[in-house]
Amino acid sequence: MNPMTADNLRSAYGGESQAHMRYKAWGTKAKEEGFENVARLFNAISYAEEVHATNHFKALKDEKGDFSVNSGAVFGLGSTSENLQGAIDGENFEVEQMYPAYLKVAEMQNEKSAIRSMKFAIEAEKTHSRLFSKAKEAVDQGKDIKIGDVHVCEICGYTVEGELPEKCPICGVKEDKFKTFNK
Amino acid sequence: MNPMTADNLRSAYGGESQAHMRYKAWGTKAKEEGFENVARLFNAISYAEEVHATNHFKALKDEKGDFSVNSGAVFGLGSTSENLQGAIDGENFEVEQMYPAYLKVAEMQNEKSAIRSMKFAIEAEKTHSRLFSKAKEAVDQGKDIKIGDVHVCEICGYTVEGELPEKCPICGVKEDKFKTFNK
Ligand SMILES: [Fe+2]
Ligand SMILES: [Fe+2]
Ligand SMILES: [Fe+2]
Ligand SMILES: [Fe+2]
Ligand SMILES: [Fe+2]
Ligand SMILES: [Fe+2]
Numbered sequence: 001m002n003p004m005t006a007d008n009l010r011s012a013y014g015g016e017s018q019a020h021m022r023y024k025a026w027g028t029k030a031k032e033e034g035f036e037n038v039a040r041l042f043n044a045i046s047y048a049e050e051v052h053a054t055n056h057f058k059a060l061k062d063e064k065g066d067f068s069v070n071s072g073a074v075f076g077l078g079s080t081s082e083n084l085q086g087a088i089d090g091e092n093f094e095v096e097q098m099y100p101a102y103l104k105v106a107e108m109q110n111e112k113s114a115i116r117s118m119k120f121a122i123e124a125e126k127t128h129s130r131l132f133s134k135a136k137e138a139v140d141q142g143k144d145i146k147i148g149d150v151h152v153c154e155i156c157g158y159t160v161e162g163e164l165p166e167k168c169p170i171c172g173v174k175e176d177k178f179k180t181f182n183k
Numbered sequence: 184m185n186p187m188t189a190d191n192l193r194s195a196y197g198g199e200s201q202a203h204m205r206y207k208a209w210g211t212k213a214k215e216e217g218f219e220n221v222a223r224l225f226n227a228i229s230y231a232e233e234v235h236a237t238n239h240f241k242a243l244k245d246e247k248g249d250f251s252v253n254s255g256a257v258f259g260l261g262s263t264s265e266n267l268q269g270a271i272d273g274e275n276f277e278v279e280q281m282y283p284a285y286l287k288v289a290e291m292q293n294e295k296s297a298i299r300s301m302k303f304a305i306e307a308e309k310t311h312s313r314l315f316s317k318a319k320e321a322v323d324q325g326k327d328i329k330i331g332d333v334h335v336c337e338i339c340g341y342t343v344e345g346e347l348p349e350k351c352p353i354c355g356v357k358e359d360k361f362k363t364f365n366k
Contacts, residue, residue, distance in 0.1 A: 014254060017200040021236045053204045057260065064259030066272065071197060071254070076247030077240065089249065 002109040006063050008102040009056050009114050012121070014071030015098070016053035019090060020046050022074065026083040033080050035144045037183075038135050041161075042087075044150040044181040045128050048157035052124065055117035055156075072098065084136040091129035095122060120156035123170045127159045150181040185292040189246050191285040192239050192297050195304070197254030198281070199236035202273060203229050205257065209266040216263050218327045220366075221318050224344075225270075227333040227364040228311050231340035235307065238300035238339075255281065267319040274312035278305060303339035306353045310342045333364040 001009075027042030072093060074086040099122035106114040131147075138145040147161040156171035164175050184192075210225030255276060257269040282305035289297040314330075321328040330344040339354035347358050 010256070010258065013204075014197055014201055014252070014256065017204040018197055018252065020204065021196075021200040021233065022240060024233070025237055025240050050204065050207070054208055057205060057208050057258070060258050061260035064261060064265070064269075066255060066257055066276070069197070069201065069254050069256045071252050072249060073193070073197065073252045074249055075193065075240070075243050077244035078247060082247070086247075093249070 001060070001063055001111055001114070005102075005106045005109050005111040005114045006060060008105060009060050009117070010063075010067055010069045011071050012098070012102060012118065013053050013056040013060065014069040015073060015094070016049045016056065016121070018071060018073040020049035020053060023049065023087065025077060026080070026087065029077060029083060030080045035080055035139060037144045037147050038080060038084070038139060040181050040183070041131055041135055041145065041147065041150060044152050045087075045131070045159055047179060047181075048124055048128065048152045048159050051152070051154060051157040052117070052121040055120060059113040059117045081136060081139050084132055084139060087132045088129060088136065091125045091132060094125045095129060099125070120171055124153075124157035124159060131159060131161065149183070151178040152181070153177060154179055184243070184246055184294055184297070188285075188289045188292050188294040188297045189243060191288060192243050192300070193246075193250055193252045194254050195281065195285060195301065196236050196239040196243065197252040198256060198277070199232045199239060199304070201254060201256040203232035203236060206232065206270065208260060209263070209270065212260060212266060213263045218263055218322060220327045220330050221263060221267070221322060223364050223366070224314055224318055224328065224330065224333060227335050228270075228314070228342055230362060230364075231307055231311065231335045231342050234335070234337060234340040235300070235304040238303060242296040242300045264319060264322050267315050267322060270315045271312060271319065274308045274315060277308045278312060282308070303354060307336075307340035307342060314342060314344065332366070334361040335364070336360060337362055 023042045023046035027039045031039035074090045135145040150161045152159050153168045155173050158170045206225045206229035210222045214222035257273045318328040333344045335342050336351045338356050341353040
């Protein structure tokens with residue numbers, strides 16, 4: 001793999017791994033504050049970030065060894081409203097800045113496995129940003145978010161609440177490839 | 184918190200988050216190769232790294248905002264023998280280089296919460312390094328590792344196989360604070 005794309009994938013892997021972890025911590029906090037559905041949403045999206053991290057790691061399977069990895073990450077364990085703002089900011093950074101830049105380079109270098117795992121991620125992050133924004137609106141009114149079951153595609157990390165889709169709109173797999181986080 | 188210790192904690196958080204994630208991927212690979220106990224060990228230690236990452240994240244709770252985080256990480260998805268070597272190298276780097284250096288700085292700056300979460304991690308990593316070394320010896324003879332239940336302390340990440348200890352030798356909590364990964 002071209003070193004620049006490999007570097008970008010490692011950076012994205014580091015970012016996804018850290019997002020996976022902070023959403024778990026923020027989910028615990030939401031539960032403590034009594035926002036059960038927000039907690040469930042954090043857990044579901046934490047799993048989606050695991051899908052992204054794992055896809056990037058697999059795309060890097062032959063790039064073996066120790067590396068110094070530089071990643072953007074959001075910190076702070078505040079109120080659930082603050083944590084949701086951090087989540088929205090992190091998702092939007094990935095959608096607007098990080099993945100578009102990395103994808104341009106990967107496309108220029110024709111790195112197919114990197115393009116695939118990054119495209120899955122950027123499309124899924126858009127669904128995360130929307131869900132977190134909806135959660136923040138509710139929490140800022142002192143309410144829990146009203147959502148049904150949350151379904152996460154195990155292949156691309158697409159996340160949706162309510163009915164289980166017949167087919168993933170991002171990667172095309174069938175409904176049996178979704179992991180459901182129910183009440 | 185002093186900026187140098189905060190930076191080191193963020194770096195350690197990034198490293199632990201990435202270790203958590205690669206051990207999951209290496210666990211899946213071990214299972215595919217028929218090493219059920221090695222897979223279970225990877226999953227247990229992946230959970231221990233989650234404990235470390237979460238401890239560091241909580242120690243950083245008031246250091247809010249976006250940061251660029253630089254972390255050491257091991258890459259490559261090879262045979263289970265190769266993956267175990269990567270795991271041993273990563274653990275030893277943390278035991279011999281990373282945490283001793285970060286701890287010296289945290290002690291100089293008298294950063295109590297950082298010292299606590301880093302001391303828990305360095306002691307737990309020693310148990311990880313030993314268990315992975317034992318696993319590699321077995322796998323290099325074509326065998327699965329012979330281990331009983333694997334117990335992980337939810338407070339410090341101490342990891343032990345066989346009998347559940349009455350009390351954690353690192354952090355002192357009682358046996359009900361252990362998570363068990365059984366056959
Ligand atoms: Fe992601
Ligand atoms: Fe996301
Ligand atoms: Fe999908
Ligand atoms: Fe660790
Ligand atoms: Fe470890
Ligand atoms: Fe402990």
